[in-house]
Amino acid sequence: MIFGADVASMLLGGVAAGMVLFIVSVGLSVTMGLMGFVNLAHGGFAMLGGYAIVLAMKHWGLGFVPALVFGFLAIAAVSAVLERLLYTRLYEAGELDQVLFTIGLVFIMTASVTLLVGPENQPLTLPSILRGQIDLGITRYRTYSVVLIAIGIVIAVGLWLAFERTRMGAQIRAAVDNRRMAESLGINIGRLFTVTFAFGSGMAALGGGLGAEFLGLDPQYALKYLVFFLIVVAVGGLGRVTGVFYAALLIGVLDFVLKKYVPQGGTLFIYGLTVLLLLWRPQGLFGGKAAA
């Protein structure tokens, strides 16, 4: 019984961490898969979203849920503008140019946040019902983790349905698989790109806010966690909601378990495992190029 509670708490902790990774990374996976654009500033949108959410709660007294909605919309709007003004110019450019451009954008975001808000960590104040512990029968666990898991599942199912069952989703899938064919069928790729990009950035913002309880929120956020987001996308495969979902859970649980049982190793194991995995399956664990 004790053992069961141990395993349960470990899984809950890991899955909750995985959900944060999923919510942030899913947008990156879709935009990278869809546009073939290496957007390293994705973590930056998550960071800006986190700040928008935390500061809206702090200064405007917004509730947690309205603040999340605000963060999503604000960052989606900002990223749509950036996409139209800047990103479109680099769609045809090489990967190196894209990397240089987006990493530069990250530095600008980091410096702006430091200048405007300050270098210190911004604490997220959760509503009181999300704090403390909840009784799950076999074990008691922190309420917020359980809620986060529920939110993650809802988002995953919602995205999967949107992706597989709607016209927009079909257009995105078509564009990921064969862009020229999709274009010649009359799909407005430019508009599709903007909408998808804005939506992906909005999701990142949502993840930045929801995850602030675990990942914290400071100007280094965008670079600090970028590697994790990229690992999730690499393992999950490009443009695959389900792949990213499984990959995020896998990485979340593995990282949690390794940190708990071998804290001396730090994050070393995760990086090592990722290297081995990508040597074995360069397309990712759940990515198959042609499969839907």
Next chain:
Amino acid sequence: MMKRIIAVAAVLVMTAAWAQAQEVKVGVNLPYTGIGAEFAQLVDRGMELYLKLNADKVKPYKITLIRRDVKDPSGANAKIAVQELLTQDNVDILAGWIYSPNAIASAPIVTAGKKLAVIMNAGTAHITNLSPYYVRTSFSMWHAGYALGEAAAKLLNGKTAVVGYTDFPPGKDSLAAFKRSFEANGGKVVDEIPMGGAGAVPDFTPFFQRAKDKKPDVFFVFVPAGDHAAAVAKTYAALGMREAGIKLIGPGDITQDTKLQAMGPAAVGLITMHHYHADLDNPENKRFVEAWKKEYGATSTPDFMAVGGYDGMAAIVYVVQTLKGKIDVDKALEALKGWKFNSPRGPISIDPVTRDIVMNEYLSEAVMKDGRVFQKVIGKIDGVKDACKEQKIGPCAPK
């Protein structure tokens, strides 16, 4: 006419010479920008406040602070800053050092420069052994860590403990200090958990989950001052460790005054051993806190870092007065060996053997009082020396 010009010139030369003799240049190295900026501000304000409140004690001398930004805890930038203060600015006294790695890296330069160097924060125990010119007015990790080990075993009746620490020199120091005295007093450290580096606040959940599973009586946590503390209190509360009967204890970094009120109810029940917090009840501290709030705003508060700067400046002013403005490093050290001061943290002095501070340690519990988190003193140990050097442990043994 000619005579008059000569006379005026002579007077000018004399006043210039006079003014020169009066001025003492103190070279301050602190991380004024970057992640340590708020710490630098605390120490800097502590120094400024002492000079402001004690202007009459400084006269007839003039203390000029020359500030250098060391940016980060890497050591490299601090070393350059100290070198420039010595060679370009020709300072008489060095001061500052927030981060231990910076004090460790600067030590050879300090030794070569032959100037009095007052450490106002960096707490790794053996630092004062690295240069004969280092004098510390802040603390050693062993002051709190060692005292808390004994208190945890005797006063809190702890039989088992888990130690979680940030994996860098002061963290390891704190672990060693706590473990040694806790086990010497019949306790047992059942697990030691490194919790990531000092650079970023990690998600503490896996580490705390591991500690919770071991079901210790006390969970000793060392994290650097600053943003870590809030995450520690939050995770402790969220994982229900208090309900599980595990007491969270640590040096005062987990209840730093500047972060405490933002932590709110999550901080209640935390037990710390430290040499200072703003709620200490003594006349000197009441004056200090009042003056601070008047100077820097009612919502701002001094903390142990501010007191490190305040007391460090008190030591510097004492040296300047004793040596009549002509700072010779050997005479300065000699003077400080007999220095006693009534600090906001209680009576302090400099240990003549180790050049480290001797001070009281306070065992405090965070409670809710008048709608704010208040640190209630529940125990006190007088005249604590750095146990690491007292007992000549590891790198603390003199070479």
